[in-house]
Amino acid sequence: MLFTLTFRYRLTLGGGVSWTSCHRHNYPAPALLAQRVETRGLVGYASRMSGMSDGYDAVRETYPAILTTAQVAEMLDLNVRTVLNMAGDGRLPASRLTGSRKFHFSRDQIIETLKANTVVPPDPARTTGG
Numbered sequence: 001m002l003f004t005l006t007f008r009y010r011l012t013l014g015g016g017v018s019w020t021s022c023h024r025h026n027y028p029a030p031a032l033l034a035q036r037v038e039t040r041g042l043v044g045y046a047s048r049m050s051g052m053s054d055g056y057d058a059v060r061e062t063y064p065a066i067l068t069t070a071q072v073a074e075m076l077d078l079n080v081r082t083v084l085n086m087a088g089d090g091r092l093p094a095s096r097l098t099g100s101r102k103f104h105f106s107r108d109q110i111i112e113t114l115k116a117n118t119v120v121p122p123d124p125a126r127t128t129g130g
Contacts, residue, residue: 054111056111059107060108063075064107065108066104067105068105069102076110076114083103087105092110
């Protein structure tokens, strides 16, 4: 699986003339790479040996401790705008420097948020059917 990184820029010349260029580069998806390495037993070896794994070792190995909005969107498979909205209304833990519009996310806080909001299917024995 590949993801495409697109660079767009506009050069404005005098007289209202502008020129736009677009460059695309394809890269292997980081999560997929981490998954491949994990299956070969090279990542998270110490945590597997200690029995303390919570299932997010590949995420910890793939992403840095402080994440950008784009990295969180990639990690959660969401649109960047959705991540911004969720950070703005408090559904995702984020921080922002005074006077800045850019959010910063802690990888471990995002993982803890995912753990805290895990959906558990109802127990079929406890549901009232009919």
